Amino acid sequence: MEETERILEEYELYRAQAEVYRQNLDLLNANILDLMVVKESLDQIKEIGTDNEVLVPIGGGTLVKAKIIDTEKVIVGLGADVSVKKTISDAKGYLENRISWMEKTRNETTERLQYILSKLEEITPKVQQILAQAQERG
Amino acid sequence: MEQIPPNLQHQLAQFQGLQQQLQTTTNQRVQLELQMKEVERALEELGKLEDEAEVYKSIGALLVKGDKNKIQEELSDKKETLALRVKTLKKQEEKLQTRLKEMQAKIQETLKGYQQRAG
Numbered sequence: 707m708e709e710t711e712r713i714l715e716e717y718e719l720y721r722a723q724a725e726v727y728r729q730n731l732d733l734l735n736a737n738i739l740d741l742m743v744v745k746e747s748l749d750q751i752k753e754i755g756t757d758n759e760v761l762v763p764i765g766g767g768t769l770v771k772a773k774i775i776d777t778e779k780v781i782v783g784l785g786a787d788v789s790v791k792k793t794i795s796d797a798k799g800y801l802e803n804r805i806s807w808m809e810k811t812r813n814e815t816t817e818r819l820q821y822i823l824s825k826l827e828e829i830t831p832k833v834q835q836i837l838a839q840a841q842e843r844g
Numbered sequence: 845m846e847q848i849p850p851n852l853q854h855q856l857a858q859f860q861g862l863q864q865q866l867q868t869t870t871n872q873r874v875q876l877e878l879q880m881k882e883v884e885r886a887l888e889e890l891g892k893l894e895d896e897a898e899v900y901k902s903i904g905a906l907l908v909k910g911d912k913n914k915i916q917e918e919l920s921d922k923k924e925t926l927a928l929r930v931k932t933l934k935k936q937e938e939k940l941q942t943r944l945k946e947m948q949a950k951i952q953e954t955l956k957g958y959q960q961r962a963g
Contacts, residue, residue: 791898
């Protein structure tokens, strides 16, 4: 009985862990994509220049016409409610570092998820056996 | 199916309550640890900047210009507070885990008692 409980507990634990790692991976992928888009936008700011009109979203699908008055520097969020003014090239460097850190974390998370999935694959036949036995007993 | 005796029902309810408490405490601790990492990363970035760097603090939807050194101090304080809260939550988790183990042993003993009487 104790062995059965242990197997079921282990299965449930791995299943829950796999779910958390999957959610983390989704989040990391979304963040990486977001930062890559920002990096590309930074490249375009200089090209737009200070004379051209741009449309700035203010939410709810609404946009206001504006002109960029500084195409050399941008404000970058560092996290923990703190932001800093950086040159476009420094901002890009900072974003590149963040992207590589996230890619590294994504690789580690993928490896960990694969390990958990292999463990689940290992336990699943045992769990199926337990369930079949339970059904037989009625 | 036989009904679960009230005594055992009570113990099981207590056990589940403790499990939930542990889950909530663990979630809180993980959240605070994430916040702490974010503060550490911001501090690391601020450390690389010159003193004259233009630094802003978010106040709601607004960004307000602030003094770099003052913001660094505030973040260091925040980090300390977070570390203290993480430590307290870890202690709470340990206590809850011990209580859960005790509770589990109690439940097993109760079950054994019923099984012996039934057998």
